[in-house]
Amino acid sequence: xKKMIIFCxxxxxxxxxxxSFAYSMADYQYQETRELVSFVVSAAEEIEKVGEExxxxxxxxxxxxxxxxxxxxxxxxxxxxxxxxxDLSGEGKNMLGLExxxxxxxxxMIVEIGTTSIGEGWLHxxxxxxxxxxxxxxxxxxxxxxxxxxxxxxxxxxxxxxxS
Numbered sequence: 236x237k238k239m240i241i242f243c244x245x246x247x248x249x250x251x252x253x254x255s256f257a258y259s260m261a262d263y264q265y266q267e268t269r270e271l272v273s274f275v276v277s278a279a280e281e282i283e284k285v286g287e288e289x290x291x292x293x294x295x296x297x298x299x300x301x302x303x304x305x306x307x308x309x310x311x312x313x314x315x316x317x318x319x320x321x322d323l324s325g326e327g328k329n330m331l332g333l334e335x336x337x338x339x340x341x342x343x344m345i346v347e348i349g350t351t352s353i354g355e356g357w358l359h360x361x362x363x364x365x366x367x368x369x370x371x372x373x374x375x376x377x378x379x380x381x382x383x384x385x386x387x388x389x390x391x392x393x394x395x396x397x398x399s
Contacts, residue, residue: 271305271376271391278307279380279389286382294320304364310388312349314342317387321365335360336370345377349388354379364394372396 278300281289293300293307300307301320309318314331333342339360348356355378361370375392 267393267395268374268376271374271393274305275307275376275378275389275391278391279378282309282380282382282387282389290318293318294323296320305391305393308390308392310345310349310390312346312386312388314346335362337361345375345388345390348377349379349386351379358392362392 278289278293281292281300290309292298293309295301306320307318308316308320310316310330314329316326316328316330319325331342331346332340334340337360341358341360344358348354348358355376358375358377360373360375362373363370371394373392373394375390377388377390380387380389
């Protein structure tokens with residue numbers, strides 16, 4: 236009987252808090268991904284309202300569309316990058332060949348998402364945080380939209396372990 240009490244106490248003190256922590260982390264990451272999807276959908280709605288006039292808003296650091304390490308990016312189906320707030324010199328360039336540190340073809344994957352029938356999806360890759368050289372896990376959500384017969388890919392990303 237004494238062994239059973241010790242066993243139950245250990246389970247309550249060691250195992251259960253671990254499950255509780257894992258659940259809360261999963262719940263937190265789920266909330267983060269939901270917020271990112273909502274962020275991208277709102278940016279697409281802004282483009283639908285005002286067209287390319289929304290692009291300067293997306294570039295404003297500290298503004299509604301550029302929060303910490305999350306910001307709106309805009310690509311064309313040809314791989315052309317139209318909006319890239321952290322480095323404006325990267326705009327107007329074809330990024331189809333963009334790869335992460337492991338050779339994952341990020342550029343091609345973004346365009347592939349825009350060409351699927353679903354027209355939206357997630358990317359997981361390794362990328363350095365601004366000001367750092369070591370890559371970190373990054374998650375991106377991309378969504379296709381069409382304005383005036385021109386297809387754009389609107390996206391945003393975040394570093395999940397930054398908040399975990």
